[in-house]
Each structure stands twice: as structure tokens, then as C-alpha cells.
Amino acid sequence: MHAEPHRELHLDQACQSLHLPAGAVLHCHAGRLWLTRETRAQAGASPDIMLVPGQRHRVESAGMHFLTHLRTSGPAARCSVELPAPRAMLRGAFSWR
Template sequence: MSRTFSLEAECLGLQLRAGTELVCRGGNLWLTFEVPGRPSPDVLLAPGERHRLQADAEVFIAALHGAGPALCGIETPPRRARQLRFRWLRGARAS
């Protein structure tokens, strides 16, 4: 699923899954990640650049201060169907 939104003076906090891509579609985006016990890493994106999350994360997204509005795309990976697991019950036979 893909969503695009505009940011100007606000900061948006989102809980995102691993594999999600944040795409700068206009302006400049500033991303920061909440990482318990460590300094929060920052990522700056220019138009056309993207960042893929390697793990589930709480992400804060904002337009780069003083650079005007920014357009951010969020592309989430499709959810995987749960794999069925089979196990033989004692005494069961395959037919």
C-alpha cells in the first residue's frame, strides 16, 4: 500500500513495519528514529531519495526546517499470508 502526504510545520510520528520505504516526493524530509538506549539516528532525504526500514520502528517525519513544505510517500510491503504448519499426530497415517 502506498500513501503520500504533505508536511510543513508539523512533525508526524508513526509506528512502521520492517520493509516500509519512506520516499521524498518533493522538498526535503527529515527522519528520526526512536531507538531505546541509543542516540536517535537521523536521515535527510532529497527529492527522489528513499529509505527502507530494516526493522520495525517508531519514526518521526518532518519537512526540513526552513526549507518549505515537503511531500512524503510511505510504501508498505504487502502482509505475508500466514504459512500453515502441519505436524503428524501420533498414530496418524497419510492417505
């Protein structure tokens, strides 16, 4: 079974946790999206990334990422996740939680 190459998300108030592979790209289509990465194995805090419609972010390191809609910013966030080409992915590197 292969992972979908592209998946759309609608975020209102809940935080969505995703395990993303390196090379995945998050695209913001509506609302404001707050992205943070779990950094247990690394020293220091993960930088918070804010995306507005039209912006995107390429994942540099595989791991857990947390996406949240900034409620004070207006409408719910709508974003999509584009996975790297299958030849570059490891089986099971991407999962929805």
C-alpha cells in the same frame, strides 16, 4: 481490515509520528524530509536521515519513526510510505498517529 499499501503525506511545520513495519519504504517527492527513529530499546541515539526529492529510505526495524519538514529548506515536504507486501506484514504493524 487491511492497511493501505501506499500512503502520501504533506509535511509543513508539524512532526508526524508513524509506527512503521520493517521493510516499509519512505519516498521523498518534494522538499527536504528529516526522519528519526525512536530507539528506547537500543543503546545510543538514532541516526538522523535526511531525504531530498528522488531519495528513499527502507525501514530496517519496526517501530516509531518521526518525520519532519526542514523549514529552512523551502517548500513543504511531500513524501509517501510504501508498505511491504501483505504476506510479510503482521496485522496491526502500521498505524498513523
